[in-house]
Amino acid sequence: MPGSVDLVYVTGASGFLGRRVCKALASDHVRVVAVSRRPLALPNSAVVPDYAQLKPELPSALVHLAEPASIPGAAAADPSKATGGTLDALLAHDWSAVVYASSAAVYGDADEWPHTEDEDCAPTGAYARAKLDNEAAVRKRAGTALRFSNIIGVPAKPQTVLSAILDQLGGHDPVALRSLAPLRDFVCVDDAAQAVVAALAGPPGVYNIASGEAVSIGELARHLLALAGQPDRPLTAQTPDVERSVLRVSIDAAKAQLGWVPQISLEDCLRGLLNAQKGSP
Numbered sequence: 001m002p003g004s005v006d007l008v009y010v011t012g013a014s015g016f017l018g019r020r021v022c023k024a025l026a027s028d029h030v031r032v033v034a035v036s037r038r039p040l041a042l043p044n045s046a047v048v049p050d051y052a053q054l055k056p057e058l059p060s061a062l063v064h065l066a067e068p069a070s071i072p073g074a075a076a077a078d079p080s081k082a083t084g085g086t087l088d089a090l091l092a093h094d095w096s097a098v099v100y101a102s103s104a105a106v107y108g109d110a111d112e113w114p115h116t117e118d119e120d121c122a123p124t125g126a127y128a129r130a131k132l133d134n135e136a137a138v139r140k141r142a143g144t145a146l147r148f149s150n151i152i153g154v155p156a157k158p159q160t161v162l163s164a165i166l167d168q169l170g171g172h173d174p175v176a177l178r179s180l181a182p183l184r185d186f187v188c189v190d191d192a193a194q195a196v197v198a199a200l201a202g203p204p205g206v207y208n209i210a211s212g213e214a215v216s217i218g219e220l221a222r223h224l225l226a227l228a229g230q231p232d233r234p235l236t237a238q239t240p241d242v243e244r245s246v247l248r249v250s251i252d253a254a255k256a257q258l259g260w261v262p263q264i265s266l267e268d269c270l271r272g273l274l275n276a277q278k279g280s281p
Helices: 016-027 073-077 080-091 126-140 161-167 189-201 217-227 252-258 266-278
Strands: 007-011 031-036 045-047 061-064 098-103 144-148 150-152 175-177 183-188 206-209 214-216 235-237
Touching: 007 016, 016 031, 016 189, 061 080, 061 189, 080 126, 098 126, 098 189, 126 144, 144 189, 150 189, 150 266, 161 175, 161 217, 161 266, 175 217, 183 189, 183 217, 183 266, 189 206, 189 252, 206 252, 214 217, 217 235, 217 266
Parallel strands: 007 031, 007 061, 031 045, 061 098, 098 144, 144 206, 150 183, 175 235
Antiparallel strands: 183 214
8 A cells, every 4th residue: 555554543444445445555554553433343343332442552543434323412413512522532533534424415416516625515404414513623633534435345335325326126015215306426435435535645635436427316216227137116295305415525635635536437346236136246
């Protein structure tokens, strides 16, 4: 791995992205400490009830992918009160590099253009506001914030639009989704993990991590149905699309500054999900 990072602590290592990041770093011969709130079947792991209690070996770098398992009391209305406290405790250590998992949700969903990192954000909802607040803390520490678009891959995360489509593939009725019009960018989890690796070795900053190609939920469903051999199956929306919801991002900065380019197409990622559902390799 380029750069001087040879020991990395990954919080949220048991999660969807965390497992892939640990694997990607290990493949680059980086020593990884997989940090989680529950035991992990990994050669070098640390279990902590609270990420703020982490006592790292230094010098080392931090990849912070975790969020609190629950947000108690008054902090539920403002997650930054919970996530920020944990992040502040982690940032108090003298890390050689910090990478924080933020979200493209900080841009809001009201604009048609591909958002760039230098524009003003318009977060809607407590989650996006907390992400933006945490970004500021990380940037003050000269760290990197990665604004991820919708991350997909095997296994399919429950309670998402993809899982809703996959769950209905065995039938013949119209595929019912909440809405077909929202436009989103879907990036494969393995590409997202490689972006984290690149960010550890690259210049600090804020970077959008996405495929660079947004599709509507209806188009996503049609694509998946075609791959499943059901191209003519009808789609229905459970709620009318009164206002268009759009979230596009530019990945030019990540390409130029990190040398990161997504390698896995949407079609290949969806095919992997279908194969996993069928039990195929």
